[in-house]
Amino acid sequence: MKNFLFLLFFFSLSISATPAPELLFKINRSVVKVNVSNEEGNHGVGSGVVVKKDHIVTNCHVIANAQGINVNKYGNSYTPHAIIADWKNDVCILKFKYLELEPVKFSSNDSLEYETKVFGKSYGGNTVKAHTSFGRVKGIHKLNNFKVIQSSAWFAMGASGGGLFNYEGELLAITTFKTAGNTAFYYSMPVEIIKNMLANGKETSITDQPELPFWDAPTKNQPFFMQIIGPMKKESWRALKKITLKWITEAPDETEAHYHHAFALYQLGELDSAKTILKKVIKSNKKHALAYLYLYKISNKENQKDDMSYYKSRVLELDNSLIDQGNET
Secondary structure: OOOEEOOOEOOOOOOOOOOOHHHHHHHHOOEEEEEEEOOOOOEEEEEEEEEEOOEEEEOHHHHOOOOEEEEEEOOEEEOOOEEEEEOOOOEEEEEOOOOOOOOOEEOOOOOOOOOOEEEEEEOOOOOOOOEEEEEEEEEEEEEOOEEEEEEOOOOEOEOOOEEEEEOOOEEEEEEEEEEOOOOOOEEEEEHHHHHHHHHHOOEEOOOOOOOOOHHHOOHHHOOHHHHOHHHHHHOOHHHHHHHHHHHHHHOOOOHHHHHHHHHHHHHOOOHHHHHHHHHHHHHHOOOOHHHHHHHHHHHHHOOOHHHHHHHHHHHHHHHHHHOOOOOOO
């Protein structure tokens, strides 16, 4: 857990063109606070989302080894009588009797695109009302048969088990873990896991944690999209290059493997090779804003004015926060 943190609090970030207040208010009805206690008498707070009548999803690390679990909403307290757990993927569903809360609508991530606007809803800092955080989809990472969503919708301690929604108010994923530090990466587990658990999961009453979630495993056992975090934070570009080469070998169709390899090459000054790979990235994913950004940077270094203008226009179109208008370099 050196680079990854439990989520037990939430920040807010705003961008333009946010959803209607009525939609945000409606989603609030389906987002709950999850309170837990353990045998030592310690207490913790996480979040949850109503996904079906009498069913609330949260992260397994919120309720792991808990002796008591209750959900609070509108002054009422509800205690689950069973759980459905996917410990490795860190998704747990709490089952209740007579839970008078409205379920959210599910989306699908089959056609989810980069730079899709999203918002998160959760309880952070043990607040009375749910917080909202706005952002965009910045990465879609394959994990077994699922897609882990990386977004710029900020969250921190207290947001574990909260919801990541599209601007139609449909649930895309559950806000789950983040990297350490001020320039963090934010990851959410997709609704497809929840759908599968609701259809095929087995009920239990045991909260003892049998295994750590995949993101809390030793670095060498983590998926590649997590192994790269350490070298990136340490600016160890040769180490990043080595990991991404292995990533490309094992998963040649993954866009992020190629993008991060090109990023490493850029940092090492291998601009021609980086440019070639980045062009392949944008050919396969026309909304990969970071790939356009580094093509813009390379064009700037090479004083290619026409390319600079084009790549800059694409970056501004996709995510204008990536380019400082007052600093062209």
